[in-house]
Amino acid sequence: MDQPPAIELRGLSRHFGERTALRQVSLRVPPGATVAVLGHNGAGKSTLLRILATLLRPHAGEVAVLGEPLPRRAFAIRGRIGLLAHEPLLYRDLSGRENLRYQARLHGVGRQRVERLLAAVGMEARADEPVRALSRGMVQRLAVCRAVLHEPSVLLLDEPRANLDPAAGELVEPLIGRATGATRVLTSHDPEAALAEADLVLGLRQGRAAFAGPVAELDRRRLAELYA
Amino acid sequence: MIYGRGLRGLALVTTATVTVALALVFFYAPLDADQGFIQKIFYIHVPLAIVSLGGFVFGGVLAVGHLRTGDRRWDMRSYVAIHMALIFGIAGLLSGSIWAKASWGHWWVWNEPTLVSFLIVLLLFSTYQPLRFAIEDPERQARYASVFTIVAAAFVPLNFIAVRLAQQYVHPRVLTLSGGNLPGSMALTFYVSLIGIVLLYITLWRYEMAAKSARMHIRRLRRSLLDDEALPAMKRSAAPS
Amino acid sequence: MSTVLTVLRKDMLLELRSLETVPAMVLFSIATFVIFHFGLNRATIDGQLAAGVLTVTLLFAALLGVNRLFVAEREQxxxxxxxxxPVDRSALLVAKAAALFAFLAMLEVVAVPAFGVLLLGPSLGPPLLGLIAVLALADLALAVIGTLVSAIAVQSRARDLIGPLIGLPLxxxxxxxxxxxxxxxxxxxGSGSPPGKWVAVLALYDLVFALLAYAVFDFLLED
Known part of the structure; x- marks a missing residue:
């Protein structure tokens, strides 16, 4: 493994006031690999994703994404990471198409890409309706489009299949699945589903790494403990 | 930095200077021909106002330090500076009001631009604590408070210009700060008072800093000895932590 | 620059779709003129009194827009x-200030003639150019300070309170x-041109706070 890692964490800590959200987390993710981040609500999964997305600064330890140290070189990687967050990050009063075109302009991406994505997720027909009028599943499909507009090489996916039925899940698979070739960080309430598509696993418990390593070496008992 | 070091000596010097200043005010400075005894409040009022304004600007400078370094100790220093300046400012405003009542017959006069601009500055800085209190995340609170303080400190001189220009006829000013038209004995008393109040501000600032940093040390020690969960939850606070 | 235009366009589109800000500011202003009519018990006003009523009304109407400026950004x-x-963060400040400036200009297009009809004694015609110049400078001040204050307030609890509390003295x-x-x-x-002294103060105010806002704005976006 001489390849430089796509994501490297060494002793990463982050707190909110007195509360520690992440403590001494270390991880190495080679390019193209998928990491499943598992843990209870509040274990630090979303905080980790927000730090990798350059939206939160780490308080201690080292973080490098695509070889660029954060937060110092955050600017250099912003156009190369895609975040599918818990919230869709779409304006409710604008239509899906308007939202995506706005974000595309911010990322310097052309309109054809927006149209291709809308078609890919089966949303062309309702792309001109305001987001607030759409069902949660449709909003999630638009959110996926938003996250991958600029074809990022690192995908940070927070519950990517939330609110999606199996058919919609298949539609977004080519955009956020393994086939993209992107390095992926994945969280899910459903550990089995996440493990099925992951190479590495990071188990978080109250902000600490309960385990970190290849999925194959994961001890199922410790996984059960994580959710105990 | 240990804020307690040398504090005793400083406190003694401050006490001595303030005592001398008060003695000069009461027994040395001449009675004003027009206003009589009440004019002597000038020796307290003007230094309080000057030190308060200086404290606000000082807080702004410390806030720049915070934003430049990201070190929260600067925020603590800035917070204490503003906090003290507010107390001095309210005392200054009240003493000014008393002076106005005594010499012009009204508790408040709109044609005294210094007083009016001072009120506006005080109004602005009075929002400092509510602002801090309204932001929960301590780090964000510190950062936003610093941004506010820098803007507000820059506001101080601009506000004075605007208010000064707005007075069509400035009330004939009994005394100006350009020392020249102060008789020697008055000038001496004034400057000793000013030094006394400045020292008082510095002493109180250092005192509160010492208390605050001691409390922070204790918290940090407890946190390293005990687990997070063993610590009592922090109350929501406007003060930096 | 293109980022500024992108964000500004989005804000205009959002306002067009939701009609949340400008109509509220217009209605508020006209209602305030009516209140002033009864409060002052005057059919017409002129001179300094008229200027005060107009300025105060526009200021309070502007605060409505200030309170809403970043709400969609924060909540959605x-x-x-x-x-x-991958864009310059200061572009958000410039775009938001431009949006607020545009909202204020739209407000004034309706509110100033309404003021002329409802309250103002002298005709609005002769001083119109001078008034437009003064209001443009005033709108700039409101836009810069409003954007800064709004960005601070939107992250606080009770933001509807904190915004005006900081904004008014400033x-x-x-x-x-x-x-x-x-x-x-x-x-x-009246004279057709505004007194130079006050135009200069206003311009100085705009300049100082625009530069200052530009210098500190990025710190409000970090996390």
């Missing part, structure tokens, strides 16, 4: 989406200068 993830893009110098500059314009036999 606009901040995050913007921060994820805007007092601009308010003084605007009212004083507009006073002679609205007098019965």
């Amino acid at each position: 993830g606009g901040f995050d989406a913007f921060l994820l893009a 805007l007092i110098p601009a308010l003084i200068a605007t009212a004083r500059a507009a006073g002679p314009l609205l007098a019965v036999h």
Whole structure:
């Protein structure tokens, strides 16, 4: 493994006031690999994703994404990471198409890409309706489009299949699945589903790494403990 | 930095200077021909106002330090500076009001631009604590408070210009700060008072800093000895932590 | 620059779709003129009084817009989406200030003639150019301070309170200068051009706070 890692964490800590959200987390993710981040609500999964997305600064330890140290070189990687967050990050009063075109302009991406994505997720027909009028599943499909507009090489996916039925899940698979070739960080309430598509696993418990390593070496008992 | 070091000596010097200043005010400075005894409040009022304004600007400078370094100790220093300046400012405003009542017959006069601009500055800085209190995340609170303080400190001189220009006829000013038209004995008393109040501000600032940093040390020690969960939850606070 | 235009376009589109800000500001202003009519018990006003009523009304109406300026960004993830893009963060300040400036201009297009009809004694015609110049400078002050204050307040609890609380004292110098500059314009036999002294103060205020806001704005976006 001489390849430089796509994501490297060494002793990463982050707190909110007195509360520690992440403590001494270390991880190495080679390019193209998928990491499943598992843990209870509040274990630090979303905080980790927000730090990798350059939206939160780490308080201690080292973080490098695509070889660029954060937060110092955050600017250099912003156009190369895609975040599918818990919230869709779409304006409710604008239509899906308007939202995506706005974000595309911010990322310097052309309109054809927006149209291709809308078609890919089966949303062309309702792309001109305001987001607030759409069902949660449709909003999630638009959110996926938003996250991958600029074809990022690192995908940070927070519950990517939330609110999606199996058919919609298949539609977004080519955009956020393994086939993209992107390095992926994945969280899910459903550990089995996440493990099925992951190479590495990071188990978080109250902000600490309960385990970190290849999925194959994961001890199922410790996984059960994580959710105990 | 240990804020307690040398504090005793400083406190003694401050006490001595303030005592001398008060003695000069009461027994040395001449009675004003027009206003009589009440004019002597000038020796307290003007230094309080000057030190308060200086404290606000000082807080702004410390806030720049915070934003430049990201070190929260600067925020603590800035917070204490503003906090003290507010107390001095309210005392200054009240003493000014008393002076106005005594010499012009009204508790408040709109044609005294210094007083009016001072009120506006005080109004602005009075929002400092509510602002801090309204932001929960301590780090964000510190950062936003610093941004506010820098803007507000820059506001101080601009506000004075605007208010000064707005007075069509400035009330004939009994005394100006350009020392020249102060008789020697008055000038001496004034400057000793000013030094006394400045020292008082510095002493109180250092005192509160010492208390605050001691409390922070204790918290940090407890946190390293005990687990997070063993610590009592922090109350929501406007003060930096 | 293209980022500024992108964000500005989005804000205009959002306002067009939701009609949340400008109509509220217009209605508020007209209602305030009616209240002033009864409060002052005057059919017409002129000179400094008229300038004061107009300035204060516009200021309070502006605060409505200030309170709403960043709400969609905060509640619908606009901040995050913007921060994820590889663009200059200061562009958000410039775009938001431009949006607020545009909202104020739209407000005045309706509110100033309404003021002329409802309350102002002298005709609005002769001083119109001077008034437009003064209001443009005043709008700039409101836009810059409003954007800064709004960005601070939106992250606080009770943001509807914190915004005006900070904004009002900060805007007092601009308010003084605007009212004083507009006073002679609205007098019965008023001059056609505003007093240079107050225009200069207003311009100085705009300049200082625009530079300052630009310098500190990025710190409000970090996390």
